[in-house]
Amino acid sequence: MTAMLPIIEELADAPDHAARGRWLLETPLTVLIRDQVAITRLLSAAGFHEGLAYLAAEIAALSAVRGPDGLAAFTVRMMREHARIGIQVIARGGAGEGQHAAIG
Template sequence: MNELLPIIAQLADAKTHVERAEWLLSCPIAILRKFDGTIRNRLMHAGCDGAFHYLDALGVALSATRNPDTGMLFGHADEILFLAGQRLLAWSAHRDVHDACDDCYAVASDASPTDL
């Protein structure tokens, strides 16, 4: 069975980096985690390398220690995801306008996910 899940097919069918970014930001986290390799493959083939920072930041945020009394994430997981999402949107909008621009990668890569 080589057919993609319909939700991942939406990513594969996206025409712009902004569409891919919006898909990543709205996709259920369970799908992002379970199909990480497939999603990264689709992004790589689309030249959407700025999205990898978002996926890495998501992994960092969701791997944080949680409060044993509430189950909520400690630290700044929400800030990490917010900033990573904003960087993803900025990178994708810039890249859609300036396809293959040498400076485009700097928009999303000026800090690692753990620096956010």
Template sequence: MLPLVDILSDLLTHAERAEWLTRVPDGVVFRDHMDIRKVLQAAGFGAGVAYLDARLAAVNSVRLPDGALPQTRIFALNLTQIDLNIAARAGATGAE
């Protein structure tokens, strides 16, 4: 694994994993999505896997004529990010 994915695998909480997922560049998501998925699955972080899928879909999405993402992709990203934040907060309170 590359250093950024190694950092993810060393994180101890879902809150830390969620922060990593929201900050990592799209290029890393595109390049390393299989390794990222394995780390998230091993940690039991389903909300992270769903968010990863939404980001990967957005990276690979055909853009609208003005270059924007289709609303379906934006909605999926927003919805999975809400779930990601809820899971991160639950993890921070010990409800993981």
């Protein structure tokens, strides 16, 4: 018996960064917020630096003060989108482990 929730165990059992990237993109944002410490530990242990950056960007965007239009500051939104694009490329297998995804 483990203390991890099944959805977190899926991340722990992910065989590579592409699978971790898909997990990050598909997991509900509430899980990312609620379990960010456990997720950070798993991503760190796997050496998935791009995943850590994506998680940090999502948490920052979800935690940011919003303007009158209901949106976070432009810089926060752009950081989140940049990180998301990178994770999408990795999740599709477009960038090898430890390689940076080319965005352009």
